[in-house]
Amino acid sequence: MTFKFREYALNKMLATGMLKINKPGIVTYSNSGFLGSRNFKTRVIYLLEETYVSLYNDTLKKIGKVRADELWYKIGKDVAMRYLLNFKGMDKSSKNLEKIIRYFSIIFSSMGIPVFNEISVDSKKLKFLFSGTVPPICAVTKSYSYVSGMVSGMMSFILNKNIEAKSYISDDNKIIVFVDNLFEEKHFQCEKIFSEIVFHKPNLEKEKCLFSGLSSFVDFFKFKIIELDDDGFKLHGKNLIPQEVGTPGIFSNNYSKIGEGDLFEKSILKSSEKICSEFFSCHKTTEKKVRVIRNICSALGLGEIYFTQGKNRVTVNLLNPFFTKGNPSFVPLFFSGILTAMYSEKIKLESKTDVKFEYIFEQ
């Protein structure tokens, strides 16, 4: 049976309240646990596909396809691992194997990877095959290493051993991901891999709300600014990539680890500036631009932003910011791009605290 993401999102995520989208600045996803794992709640943010496409393309230019794909494979694996760590305690015995794989495949479809309509499991030989529609990002970059990485992370978590995956595109334009015991390259050091992934969930108990009158995801949905189809959610027709809040941090860390922190920094600055310039194109005054961006960020779960314009400085204060301990650099970079688009001047925010950034204009 063909899996319909729109139907799934409406009936299983939104109608059941698993995906909470009615609060300004915050989107959360509650999972009721599966096969003995505990209930958990994660924060979800939505970023535009363009951010990641442009990051991949910049990476490709700088370090070449082989290294770019290796990097994105590792990132995909870490992203999957970080999310699946929430399922600790799950009964992963072989009798449940197929059930778990199918369950995670559906869960992952709400986290920006493809909807796998066909899954073939040969648990004795440890051979698995996933087939589905080509997901956003990959459809543009024509690189499938991120998806392979996520499937590798998923299978490694399920089987408690390092499992690698490979992808290709079939003649009928479907992504096929192979997982084969033969791909197992090294002994899986579970603890080592886990410790490399910064695992810090934002404390949702500290969720604050000032009733700022900002829009929530559901407001955008009601006003058809965000729409839903079988490919996922779209903002003004642009693909939105849902992700657990730690995902940008995993990207940032992996780029830094290979000494390409600068590449990451420049790319995020450039893409957030470009995207915001498009949103600002029909607004001339700073006041209107501020209103647009505050509402967009709030609706996409990126927190509430407060811009304070002084005589020669601009300060950005964040409430419920979308950073974790793992991604201190992504948030100020993202907002630097926004301010650059807003003031048409190259702005790089200096960090005052985790939630306050400032830029002083030259006199």
Add this chain to the structure above:
Amino acid sequence: MQREKFGIKEIDTMLTGGLPKGNVVGISGPPGVGKSIFALHFILQGAREGKKGVYISLEEPRRNLDNMIKGFSFADEFYKLEEKGLIVVRCFNYSDYEKVNMDLLEKVQEDKKIERVVIDSFNCFFDSLDTGTIPELNTNVRKLINSSFSYIRKDNLNVLLVLEKHENSIINLDYNIPYLVDGLIKLDYLDLGVIERRVFIPKMRWTNQYKESKGYEIGNDGIYMTEEQ
């Protein structure tokens, strides 16, 4: 089911011809979405059809109401129909209204000529009676709302209750009103540099539900619907 035209073409389409006759309908939304303007269209349409309508304003003095009406192209027509007695406007403050509330509703019930009534705003009056911290008094507010409904439910009377919605969602002014009304028209806006307004009809008894929402603007002729892309 006999239908009563609302007075805005596209809204009547959403309502499969108009509001069901004899219904009590709430129109709710935050400040600035045009609830009172929708209500003016409703009263005006009735008067155009020779149906007497009463507009009870509990928050705005007549001067403010006139300023609003004069801003629209239908102002002259509105005042002519008022002169003919087809539109009656009554403005009260809360303390005056508190004294006449039930008497007024009784008169509405007795006057066979009145076919349309607007109470603007219905829920905030009850909120002004609500002490909040004393549960017994809250119960009385609900009883009072129920009594009011018993007066305004009449076969040939269509009532539009303007319901204010606080932007701070923790404050709930609704009481049991959304359950008591036969229909609910929700107005909302989004501020993305320019204000975008939309109308939703989540509840309308005896009417096939219109699942889509529609965008609208406030212009010289009052409410007009914006074209969908």
